[in-house]
Amino acid sequence: MLTAGxxxxxxxxxxxxxEDGKILGTKVIFTGYNAEAAGKSVYEDxxxxxxxxxxxxxxxxxxxxxxxxxxxxxxxxxxxxxxxxGAYHLDKKVRSIxxxxxxxxxxxxxxxxxxxxxxxxxxxxxxxxxxxxxVMARALEVDLDExxxxxxxxxxxxxxxxxxxxxxxxEVISLIAKGEKRQDIIAGIHESIAxxxxxxxxxLGLSEPVxxxxxxxxxxxxxxxxxxxxxxxxxxxxxxxxNGAIGAAFLAASL
Amino acid sequence: xxxxxxxxxxxxxxxxxxxxxxFTMRFKKTKTMKDYMMVYYSQxxxxxxxxxxxxxITSGGPVEPLIAMDVIPVYPENHGAMIGASKMGGHLxxxxxxxxxxxxxxxxxxxxxxxxxxxxxxxxxxxxPDMLVCxxxxxxxxxxxxxxxxxxFNVPLFILDTPFCHTxxxxxxxxxxxxxxxxxxxxxxxxxxxxxxxDKLKEVGxxxxxxxxxxxxxxxxxxxxxxxxxAFDAFYHLALIVTLRGTQDVLDYxxxxxxxxxxxxxxxxxxxxxxxxxxxxxxxxxxxxTRWLSEKFASHNACLVADTYTTAWCxxxxxxxxxxxxxxxxxAHARIYLNIGVDQMxxxxxxxxxxxxxxxxxLHSNRSCKPYSFGQLDIxxxxxxxxxxxxxxxxxxxxxxxxxxxxxxxxxxxxxMEIIKERKNKK
Numbered sequence: 001m002l003t004a005g006x007x008x009x010x011x012x013x014x015x016x017x018x019e020d021g022k023i024l025g026t027k028v029i030f031t032g033y034n035a036e037a038a039g040k041s042v043y044e045d046x047x048x049x050x051x052x053x054x055x056x057x058x059x060x061x062x063x064x065x066x067x068x069x070x071x072x073x074x075x076x077x078x079x080x081x082x083x084x085x086g087a088y089h090l091d092k093k094v095r096s097i098x099x100x101x102x103x104x105x106x107x108x109x110x111x112x113x114x115x116x117x118x119x120x121x122x123x124x125x126x127x128x129x130x131x132x133x134x135v136m137a138r139a140l141e142v143d144l145d146e147x148x149x150x151x152x153x154x155x156x157x158x159x160x161x162x163x164x165x166x167x168x169x170x171e172v173i174s175l176i177a178k179g180e181k182r183q184d185i186i187a188g189i190h191e192s193i194a195x196x197x198x199x200x201x202x203x204l205g206l207s208e209p210v211x212x213x214x215x216x217x218x219x220x221x222x223x224x225x226x227x228x229x230x231x232x233x234x235x236x237x238x239x240x241x242x243n244g245a246i247g248a249a250f251l252a253a254s255l
Numbered sequence: 256x257x258x259x260x261x262x263x264x265x266x267x268x269x270x271x272x273x274x275x276x277x278f279t280m281r282f283k284k285t286k287t288m289k290d291y292m293m294v295y296y297s298q299x300x301x302x303x304x305x306x307x308x309x310x311x312i313t314s315g316g317p318v319e320p321l322i323a324m325d326v327i328p329v330y331p332e333n334h335g336a337m338i339g340a341s342k343m344g345g346h347l348x349x350x351x352x353x354x355x356x357x358x359x360x361x362x363x364x365x366x367x368x369x370x371x372x373x374x375x376x377x378x379x380x381x382x383x384p385d386m387l388v389c390x391x392x393x394x395x396x397x398x399x400x401x402x403x404x405x406x407x408f409n410v411p412l413f414i415l416d417t418p419f420c421h422t423x424x425x426x427x428x429x430x431x432x433x434x435x436x437x438x439x440x441x442x443x444x445x446x447x448x449x450x451x452x453x454d455k456l457k458e459v460g461x462x463x464x465x466x467x468x469x470x471x472x473x474x475x476x477x478x479x480x481x482x483x484x485x486a487f488d489a490f491y492h493l494a495l496i497v498t499l500r501g502t503q504d505v506l507d508y509x510x511x512x513x514x515x516x517x518x519x520x521x522x523x524x525x526x527x528x529x530x531x532x533x534x535x536x537x538x539x540x541x542x543x544x545t546r547w548l549s550e551k552f553a554s555h556n557a558c559l560v561a562d563t564y565t566t567a568w569c570x571x572x573x574x575x576x577x578x579x580x581x582x583x584x585x586x587a588h589a590r591i592y593l594n595i596g597v598d599q600m601x602x603x604x605x606x607x608x609x610x611x612x613x614x615x616x617x618l619h620s621n622r623s624c625k626p627y628s629f630g631q632l633d634i635x636x637x638x639x640x641x642x643x644x645x646x647x648x649x650x651x652x653x654x655x656x657x658x659x660x661x662x663x664x665x666x667x668x669x670x671x672m673e674i675i676k677e678r679k680n681k682k
Contacts, residue, residue, distance in 0.1 A: 080673070115677055117674075
């Protein structure tokens with residue numbers, strides 16, 4: 001049976017098609033201003049790229065902040081459930097998930113059956129999220145995709161002490177003015193995110209194996225900083241950014 | 256004088272205009288509650304015309320001696336709740352911030368301080384006080400808050416200091432607090448210019464005790480499945496035990512209300528039409544969002560059947576000796592929920608979890624109320640360990656609507672209810 005999952009995030013909209021436990025295809029586009037239109041177009045894109053008709057899809061689940069604007073979905077689930085379902089499908093041993101998305105970060109604890117035992121999300125603050133990295137990339141004039149590789153060159157990460165995205169940006173600008181190396185500043189930014197996410201996760205008490213999902217998981221610098229901070233090995237989901245959409249598609253199969 | 260009269264009529268008009276509808280209410284006979292509150296605030300606002308004295312008092316303070324002396328007690332915290340429910344908190348807090356107060360200060364304090372300077376809010380401000388009575392059993396903020404208001408209105412302030420009961424209530428604590436009740440009586444005699452009426456206090460103490468027993472009886476009806484009332488109803492009906500404790504009105508109203516709830520039980524009517532999940536609420540309500548939250552939980556067939564907040568107005572009953580009000584009042588005021596250690600708070604929460612047989616525990620981490628919100632994470636962990644039920648922490652503020660993020664709270668509640676449903680269906 002073919003099912004689809006659509007995850008409308010604050011920055012990107014993701015879609016995934018699965019068939020009998022296998023991932024057929026995924027697609028990512030920018031959400032932009034209109035979440036409803038983004039949901040429609042990402043769904044149409046993923047169908048077209050996989051040469052499928054709408055009628056072939058039996059069930060659709062939507063998730064993410066814009067989950068209620070996907071009018072053609074059969075059911076909505078929160079991204080907590082979907083990330084859990086996506087990660088559990090990839091690796092049945094996973095017990096904890098760290099998801100860092102565009103405007104929030106969360107930690108999820110799973111039981112042995114892949115059901116959510118507990119979760120925690122960041123408070124009304126962008127520090128420790130993808131948006132924080134975007135702001136910093138702009139200040140440093142570096143393409144965000146290069147952040148991970150650049151930061152791994154650092155031997156002496158800078159200290160970013162501010163807990164607020166806006167103040168941290170001023171701090172970064174003053175570090176640039178002081179002539180600190182770009183790689184050190186970027187590594188410092190990653191450590192700052194890791195500290196934030198680690199202390200939030202500590203509230204729950206993570207148990208291994210831990211998997212990281214969400215767009216920020218693609219940044220190897222953040223993953224490395226988090227591993228150091230948590231003293232745990234972290235498995236990066238090969239479908240990091242589309243993990244929520246994949247989970248939604250799997251949940252749709254069980255409707 | 257002219258100003259007082261025009262203010263009075265303005266308030267009556269506002270009340271008639273149905274500002275009180277903001278409190279969610281599904282039960283019939285809502286007039287009664289509105290009537291009581293309208294008469295209460297009208298009398299307080301016209302005290303200057305009738306020659307009565309007005310005292311502002313903290314919610315956990317001993318109000319009975321005031322009533323015995325025919326002083327009208329007014330509660331800035333109850334006013335704060337009204338400001339919150341009228342969605343006027345954000346604006347008043349902003350005004351206080353313009354005056355130089357920190358945004359981290361309690362939103363009741365901020366809105367009360369700024370409201371006093373402009374006679375704003377849903378009832379055109381509280382009546383001017385003749386004296387202030389502050390008991391620090393609920394928090395430390397009230398000390399500075401009441402000092403500020405005492406200076407602003409240039410009126411005497413009485414502070415009743417209740418030591419924090421970390422693990423126990425000692426004899427020394429008892430003597431220390433009891434001695435202050437004598438000072439309180441001397442303060443009232445001076446402020447009112449006449450001898451204290453101990454006979455009247457006996458009568459008021461008895462009424463206060465009866466009122467608390469009846470309030471407990473009302474809340475107890477929620478043990479029934481489906482619950483005839485939700486915590487949101489309790490938030491509404493609470494107003495009388497807060498403002499009119501120690502009067503016959505409280506007895507009349509809660510006798511009716513307890514009977515009304517029992518009738519709903521007999522007819523099988525639940526507060527949430529299809530109650531499947533029962534939850535316990537912790538902390539002061541998010542006053543500006545009670546309706547939204549009530550509907551949000553109801554959409555998941557979940558009823559918040561009880562809460563630690565409204566229970567506080569009958570939580571110290573076991574320490575009260577109705578025949579010896581003044582001696583037992585010291586202990587009853589020192590050992591309230593917000594003035595005890597986290598272990599004891601967790602014990603009370605667990606007792607409520609068992610009593611109301613709930614499936615989950617929802618904690619409002621209230622940016623304003625530090626004593627209520629510190630320790631919540633420990634209480635949550637104790638509950639998870641002892642009872643294994645899912646807990647949810649929501650970050651918001653009781654009165655300042657600027658601290659509420661709808662989509663974030665919405666996602667948290669939806670995800671939490673997904674867990675609750677999965678757990679319950681597994682059983």
